[in-house]
Amino acid sequence: xxxxxxxxxxxxxxxxxxxxxxxxxxxxxxxxxxxxxxxxxxxxxxxxxxxxxxxxxxxxxxxxxxxxxxxxxxxxxxxxxxxxxxxxxxxxxxxxxxxxxxxxxxxxxxxxxxxxxxxxxxxxxxxxxxxxxxxxxxxxxxxxxxxxxxxxxxxxxxxxxxxxxxxxxxxxxxxxxxxxxxxxxxxxxxxxxxxxxxxxxxxxxxxxxxxxxxxxxxxxxxxxxxxxxxxxxxxxxxxxxxxxxxxxxxxxxxxxxxxxxxxxxxxxxxxxxxxxxxxxxxxxxxxxxxxxxxxxxxxxxxxxxxxxxxxxxxxxxxxxxxxxxxxxxxxxxxxxxxxxxxxxxxxxxxxxxxxxxxxxxxxxxxxxxxxxxxxxxxxxxxxxxxxxxxxxxxxxxxxxxxxxxxxxxxxxxxxxxxxxxxxxxxxxxxxxxxxxxxxxxxxxxxxxxxxxxxxxxxxxxxxxxxxxxxxxxxxxxxxxxxxxxx
Ligand SMILES: *[C@@H]1O[C@H](CO)[C@@H](O)[C@H](O)[C@H]1NC(C)=O
Ligand SMILES: *[C@@H]1O[C@H](CO)[C@@H](O)[C@H](O)[C@H]1NC(C)=O
Ligand SMILES: *[C@@H]1O[C@H](CO)[C@@H](O)[C@H](O)[C@H]1NC(C)=O
Ligand SMILES: *[C@@H]1O[C@H](CO)[C@@H](O)[C@H](O)[C@H]1NC(C)=O
Ligand SMILES: *[C@@H]1O[C@H](CO)[C@@H](O)[C@H](O)[C@H]1NC(C)=O
Ligand SMILES: *[C@@H]1O[C@H](CO)[C@@H](O)[C@H](O)[C@H]1NC(C)=O
Numbered sequence: 484x485x486x487x488x489x490x491x492x493x494x495x496x497x498x499x500x501x502x503x504x505x506x507x508x509x510x511x512x513x514x515x516x517x518x519x520x521x522x523x524x525x526x527x528x529x530x531x532x533x534x535x536x537x538x539x540x541x542x543x544x545x546x547x548x549x550x551x552x553x554x555x556x557x558x559x560x561x562x563x564x565x566x567x568x569x570x571x572x573x574x575x576x577x578x579x580x581x582x583x584x585x586x587x588x589x590x591x592x593x594x595x596x597x598x599x600x601x602x603x604x605x606x607x608x609x610x611x612x613x614x615x616x617x618x619x620x621x622x623x624x625x626x627x628x629x630x631x632x633x634x635x636x637x638x639x640x641x642x643x644x645x646x647x648x649x650x651x652x653x654x655x656x657x658x659x660x661x662x663x664x665x666x667x668x669x670x671x672x673x674x675x676x677x678x679x680x681x682x683x684x685x686x687x688x689x690x691x692x693x694x695x696x697x698x699x700x701x702x703x704x705x706x707x708x709x710x711x712x713x714x715x716x717x718x719x720x721x722x723x724x725x726x727x728x729x730x731x732x733x734x735x736x737x738x739x740x741x742x743x744x745x746x747x748x749x750x751x752x753x754x755x756x757x758x759x760x761x762x763x764x765x766x767x768x769x770x771x772x773x774x775x776x777x778x779x780x781x782x783x784x785x786x787x788x789x790x791x792x793x794x795x796x797x798x799x800x801x802x803x804x805x806x807x808x809x810x811x812x813x814x815x816x817x818x819x820x821x822x823x824x825x826x827x828x829x830x831x832x833x834x835x836x837x838x839x840x841x842x843x844x845x846x847x848x849x850x851x852x853x854x855x856x857x858x859x860x861x862x863x864x865x866x867x868x869x870x871x872x873x874x875x876x877x878x879x880x881x882x883x884x885x886x887x888x889x890x891x892x893x894x895x896x897x898x899x900x901x902x903x904x905x906x907x908x909x910x911x912x913x914x915x916x917x918x919x920x921x922x923x924x925x926x927x928x929x930x931x932x933x934x935x936x937x938x939x940x941x942x943x944x945x946x947x948x949x950x951x952x953x954x955x956x957x958x959x960x961x962x963x964x965x966x967x968x969x
Pocket of ligand 2: 608
C-alpha cells in the first residue's frame with residue numbers, strides 16, 4: 484500500500500519535473516518527499532497523539548478512493564434534513580418517539596403539523612421545530628380521493644421541507660411521527676451513496692399483503708426514506724402536478740413513489756428501514772435482524788413493548804442505551820456454539836440472547852421465530868422473509884434472555900449483559916446429550932469498542948468461559964478469513 488502510494492507520487496512528480504526541468508519543481512519534489520517521509524514516520528509511531536489523526540486521514544482517503552464517487556468530505560449529520568410528518572392531534576403521544584432520537588441543534592429539520600399547536604406552546608426545545616403545512620385543500624379539492632385523509636399534505640412535506648432548508652443538504656429523510664431513527668447508522672448508510680445522483684432509498688413492508696396492496700417497490704413512509712438532494716431538486720418542480728395524476732392511491736408514500744418513478748428512479752432497498760407492519764410481539768423479528776445497520780423502527784405503539792416488563796417508552800429508552808454506545812452493532816446477530824454441552828448461542832446485540840440445547844446451523848437460527856402476525860392476514864404466506872414456528876420441542880425452543888445493561892469495560896471492550904426473562908419450563912433436550920441450560924441466568928457479551936466494520940459478513944463469537952453455573956461469557960470478534968460457523 485505504502486509502496487504503491489509512494490511510487491504514484493514519485494511518478495507524478497517526476498513527469499512534472501521532466502516536462503519543465505525547472506528548479507522550482509526540483510525543490511517541490513524534495514519538499515514533497517520530505518513531507519511524505521515525515522507522514523509515514525508519524526503514522527507509524529504508536530506513541531504520538533497525531534498518529535491517530537494521520538491514520539484516520541489515511542483511512543478516509545482510502546475509503547473515499549474505494550467508493551465509485553468522490554466527495555470533498557464524508558457525509559455527516561449536518562448534511563441530512565429531516566421532514567417529520569406529524570399532526571397536532573396526535574402530538575401528545577408521538578412527540579416522545581421523536582424526542583428519543585432527535586438531537587436539538589444537531590439534527591436539522593422540522594415536524595410538519597396540520598394546525599398551530601396552541602396547546603403545546605411554548606414549543607419544547609427538545610422537539611424538532613414545527614411548521615404548519617400550507618393549506619392546499621382548495622387547490623387539490625378535485626384530486627383527493629385518497630383513503631388517508633392527509634395523503635396530499637403528507638406528500639407535499641418533501642416539497643415544503645426543501646423550500647425551508649436547501650443549503651448544504653445532501654439528503655432529505657422523511658419519516659412519520661411514530662418512527663424512531665438510529666441517526667448514526669442512517670448517516671453511515673446514506674454516506675455510501677452519491678447524493679449528486681438520483682437516489683430513493685428505503686424499505687418496503689414486512690407484510691406481503693401490504694406490499695401487494697401498495698407496491699413491492701415502494702419505500703413505506705413509516706420506515707422512512709432518504710432522497711438525494713439532486714433527486715429532490717428535480718422532484719419538487721412538478722410535484723404538485725404529479726399529485727393530481729394519482730388522486731386515488733391510498734398513502735402519501737405511494738403517491739411519492741409514483742412521482743419518483745415518473746423521473747425514472749426506482750427504489751434502492753436498504754434492509755435497516757423498518758415499517759413494522761407486524762402485530763403482537765416482535766422479539767422474534769428483532770432477534771434475527773438482517774445483516775444491515777438498523778436505521779428505523781415504526782409502529783412501536785402498535786406492537787407489544789419490545790422488552791418484557793417495560794412499557795413502550797421505557798423499552799425505547801432502553802434500546803437507545805445500547806445505540807448510544809455502539810449503534811453499528813445494534814440488533815446485529817452473532818452465532819456460536821458450546822460444543823461440550825451441544826448448545827447454540829444466538830445473540831442480537833443490545834437486544835436479546837438465546838440458548839438452544841442443540842447445535843442448530845446459522846441457516847436455522849437466522850430465521851426469525853414467528854412471535855408476531857402480519858399486518859394484513861389476507862395474503863398467504865404472510866411475510867417477506869422465512870420464519871420458524873414457536874415450538875415446545877425442548878431441542879428447538881430457546882432459553883430467552885433480554886438486554887439488561889451496557890458498559891465500557893475499558894478502552895478496548897464493551898460489555899453488554901442479558902438476563903433470563905422467565906424460566907423455559909421445558910424438560911432438557913435429550914437427543915443432544917441431556918445438557919440442561921436451565922441454570923444459566925445471565926449472558927455477558929464482550930464486543931470490541933471499535934465500530935463494526937461492514938465487510939459483508941456476520942461477526943464471529945466464542946463462548947469464553949462460565950462463571951459458576953449461572954453466567955456465560957461470550958466474546959464477539961471478527962471472523963478469520965476461512966472461518967465457518969458450524
Ligand atoms: C459536516 O461536514 C461539513 C463539511 O462538508 C462541515 O462543515 C460540518 O462542520 C460537518 N458537521 C459535523 C457535525 O461534523
Ligand atoms: C440550541 O441553540 C439555541 C440558539 O443557538 C440555544 O438558545 C439553545 O439553548 C440550544 N438548545 C440546546 C438544547 O442546546
Ligand atoms: C478489557 O476488559 C475485558 C473484559 O473485562 C478484558 O477481558 C480485557 O482483557 C480488557 N482489556 C484490556 C486491554 O484491559
Ligand atoms: C447483569 O444484569 C444482572 C441483572 O440485572 C445483574 O445482576 C448483573 O450484575 C449484571 N452483570 C453485569 C456484568 O453488569
Ligand atoms: C452432541 O449431540 C450428538 C447428537 O446430536 C451426540 O452424538 C453427542 O454425543 C453430543 N455431545 C455431547 C458432548 O453430549
Ligand atoms: C438427564 O439429566 C438429569 C440431571 O442430570 C438426570 O436426572 C436425568 O436422569 C437424565 N435423563 C436421562 C434420560 O438420562
